[in-house]
Amino acid sequence: MELRISNFLKPDAVIMEMHATEKLEAIRELVDFMVGKNIARNREQLFEALAKRENLESTGIGEGIAIPHARTDAVDDLVLVFARSSAGIDFSSIDGKPSHIIFLIASPENKKSEYIIALAKLSRLLRKLPVREQLRNATNPQEVINIIKSNEE
Amino acid sequence: MLSLEILILVVSILIILCILIFKFFDYLGIPVLLLFLGIGILAGSEGIGRIHFDNIRQAQSIGIIALIFILFAGGLDTHWQQVKPIFKHALILSTFGVFTTAIFVGIFASFILRIPILYGLLFGSIVSSTDASAVFSILRSKNVRLRGTLAPLLELESGSNDPMAIFLTIAVTQLITSPANGLSQIMFFFILQMGLGAAIGLTLGKLVVFMLNRLRLFYEGLYPVFCLASAFLIYSITYLLNGSGFLAVYLAGIVIGNSQIVKKRSLLRFFDGLAWLSQITMFLTLGLLVYPSHLLPITGTGVLLSIFLMFVARPVSVLLSLIFSKYTLRERIFIAWVGLRGAVPIILATFPLLAGIPNSELIFNLVFFIVLISALFQGWSIPIISRILGLSEPIENKCASPIEFEPPPGVDTELIELIVPFESNVVNKPIVEAGFPQDCLIVLIVRGENFIVPSGGTIIEPGDTLLFLTSKNSLKKINEILHRWKEA
Numbered sequence: 120m121e122l123r124i125s126n127f128l129k130p131d132a133v134i135m136e137m138h139a140t141e142k143l144e145a146i147r148e149l150v151d152f153m154v155g156k157n158i159a160r161n162r163e164q165l166f167e168a169l170a171k172r173e174n175l176e177s178t179g180i181g182e183g184i185a186i187p188h189a190r191t192d193a194v195d196d197l198v199l200v201f202a203r204s205s206a207g208i209d210f211s212s213i214d215g216k217p218s219h220i221i222f223l224i225a226s227p228e229n230k231k232s233e234y235i236i237a238l239a240k241l242s243r244l245l246r247k248l249p250v251r252e253q254l255r256n257a258t259n260p261q262e263v264i265n266i267i268k269s270n271e272e
Numbered sequence: 273m274l275s276l277e278i279l280i281l282v283v284s285i286l287i288i289l290c291i292l293i294f295k296f297f298d299y300l301g302i303p304v305l306l307l308f309l310g311i312g313i314l315a316g317s318e319g320i321g322r323i324h325f326d327n328i329r330q331a332q333s334i335g336i337i338a339l340i341f342i343l344f345a346g347g348l349d350t351h352w353q354q355v356k357p358i359f360k361h362a363l364i365l366s367t368f369g370v371f372t373t374a375i376f377v378g379i380f381a382s383f384i385l386r387i388p389i390l391y392g393l394l395f396g397s398i399v400s401s402t403d404a405s406a407v408f409s410i411l412r413s414k415n416v417r418l419r420g421t422l423a424p425l426l427e428l429e430s431g432s433n434d435p436m437a438i439f440l441t442i443a444v445t446q447l448i449t450s451p452a453n454g455l456s457q458i459m460f461f462f463i464l465q466m467g468l469g470a471a472i473g474l475t476l477g478k479l480v481v482f483m484l485n486r487l488r489l490f491y492e493g494l495y496p497v498f499c500l501a502s503a504f505l506i507y508s509i510t511y512l513l514n515g516s517g518f519l520a521v522y523l524a525g526i527v528i529g530n531s532q533i534v535k536k537r538s539l540l541r542f543f544d545g546l547a548w549l550s551q552i553t554m555f556l557t558l559g560l561l562v563y564p565s566h567l568l569p570i571t572g573t574g575v576l577l578s579i580f581l582m583f584v585a586r587p588v589s590v591l592l593s594l595i596f597s598k599y600t601l602r603e604r605i606f607i608a609w610v611g612l613r614g615a616v617p618i619i620l621a622t623f624p625l626l627a628g629i630p631n632s633e634l635i636f637n638l639v640f641f642i643v644l645i646s647a648l649f650q651g652w653s654i655p656i657i658s659r660i661l662g663l664s665e666p667i668e669n670k671c672a673s674p675i676e677f678e679p680p681p682g683v684d685t686e687l688i689e690l691i692v693p694f695e696s697n698v699v700n701k702p703i704v705e706a707g708f709p710q711d712c713l714i715v716l717i718v719r720g721e722n723f724i725v726p727s728g729g730t731i732i733e734p735g736d737t738l739l740f741l742t743s744k745n746s747l748k749k750i751n752e753i754l755h756r757w758k759e760a
Contacts, residue, residue: 122721175747175751176690176751176754177755178691179693180691180692180693180694180735181693181694181695181696184694186691212693213693213695213696213756214694214757234689235689235718235737235739236718236721238718238737239718239719239720239735239737240720242692242735242736242737243719245735246694246734246735
């Protein structure tokens with residue numbers, strides 16, 4: 120299935136600098152942001168789904184990357200949010216490093232395959248060191264999207 | 273005497289030939305034993321290679337060293353949890369079963385060959401055990417997939433019955449050379465062999481585990497070397513104390529393989545390679561040793577003895593040994609058919625030859641003949657027989673796994689996607705070695721845009737999204753494993 124992450128990431132779903140320093144605080148900030156931008160509807164439902172997933176397993180996958188994700192009907196379509204933190208947020212990654220790049224993925228229950236593919240493509244993409252470096256150095260939301268677009272296989 | 277370089281050249285060419293021929297004829301399902309023996313015969317003095325080799329003592333030494341590796345590696349690779357339920361049956365097969373096989377064949381051989389009963393029994397003892405390397409390689413090859421507990425039973429039997437055959441051979445040899453020995457002495461010798469073998473193997477196996485985990489060696493490559501030397505040590509100490517060295521090595525392998533040890537993966541790889549090298553070297557050597565022209569005159573009696581062993585002695589022994597088991601008749605027939613003879617009989621046959629015992633050359637050639645026939649007919653037909661008897665599992669169904677799964681109410685199982693962290697300990701490991709709980713299943717790996725239906729050997733890559741079918745209970749354990757940091 121042809122699925123482009125860049126198609127699901129809108130320029131107004133990018134946070135260039137987060138305030139939060141702690142995991143659940145960061146999830147809260149992301150959820151508030153999404154509801155504020157009309158990306159998600161039900162604030163509590165979304166937070167609960169993401170936090171539940173986060174408690175199950177840390178989504179910090181190392182190298183300064185975290186991919187909080189959940190399936191919840193608090194969103195209508197597959198959505199991605201990109202966020203950055205120069206100070207880093209502790210997502211309890213296995214390498215102990217704080218996360219600087221946070222990719223949130225949420226999808227309604229009926230979009231399971233899209234959700235899994237997006238997850239797999241994203242984790243694959245972020246394996247590459249140049250991609251991570253470019254994303255950390257990007258200066259504006261459009262640049263973030265362009266970086267992902269140009270690196271998608 | 274050949275120069276060292278010529279010797280190395282010849283040996284390397286032969287080994288590479290073996291591997292290439294094995295690779296190209298793998299689809300024919302020829303047992304490796306037969307293939308390598310065949311290449312040895314062809315390379316030998318009466319074949320096209322014209323390599324002259326008749327040093328029985330050297331062949332025997334090579335065989336013993338190779339057997340130590342094969343049994344140790346086989347033990348390492350034996351999963352105790354799998355063999356535990358059938359342990360009792362395997363034990364009966366590998367002691368009582370071997371004993372009755374030796375007696376039946378012995379009586380028949382002395383009758384057919386018109387030799388004294390003791391020489392018949394010597395022959396019977398030599399061919400009484402099934403071959404670990406032959407059974408392992410056939411049951412683990414890709415065209416055999418057995419139902420239930422058959423594979424672990426047959427593997428455990430073949431791995432553990434050589435000591436019995438060795439004991440019987442030594443005992444009968446002693447009866448021939450010094451007839452003064454009484455039955456009580458033989459019983460004492462039996463207890464000494466098996467008891468010491470088991471005790472030393474289990475104890476030193478545990479000691480090796482203890483040391484491996486505490487040595488903190490700086491170089492990973494030293495771990496397998498330490499293990500290798502330990503295997504030799506266990507064999508030689510046990511042997512020198514009059515115990516069964518082979519039994520000790522096999523048991524030590526099982527103990528080590530089923531313990532939590534550092535660098536287990538590289539250890540298993542190392543010994544897997546070593547076991548292959550041992551098989552090739554051993555069968556090549558034994559192939560070189562035999563003179564096909566000496567086999568021709570004994571064809572008639574050889575065929576008769578083979579038929580008796582395959583269709584009478586082994587089946588009756590198996591039926592008697594498993595009389596109290598729950599195996600079905602079909603399963604028993606199959607177990608009887610997997611009575612593959614292999615290297616151990618040939619190596620054992622060199623002992624009376626070196627001791628200069630009368631009739632030993634006849635015995636050696638007959639043993640060799642029987643091993644060939646057994647590999648040819650039993651080895652080759654095992655996949656077909658397992659299918660005819662309805663004991664093989666259907667070839668894996670390659671349909672795409674479901675991405676959706678709705679657990680019925682009350683079922684504590686869910687389908688969940690988990691990302692493999694970049695620096696996870698499971699990265700670059702095959703799934704089987706990742707140590708995931710038994711009751712979970714990876715139904716799908718999503719790697720970038722590809723969907724991979726995994727098998728146990730599928731290598732996990734960083735950033736893979738794994739679709740787990742698992743209970744909530746095991747999920748915790750899975751996460752713990754995924755989020756364990758890679759060892760330096």
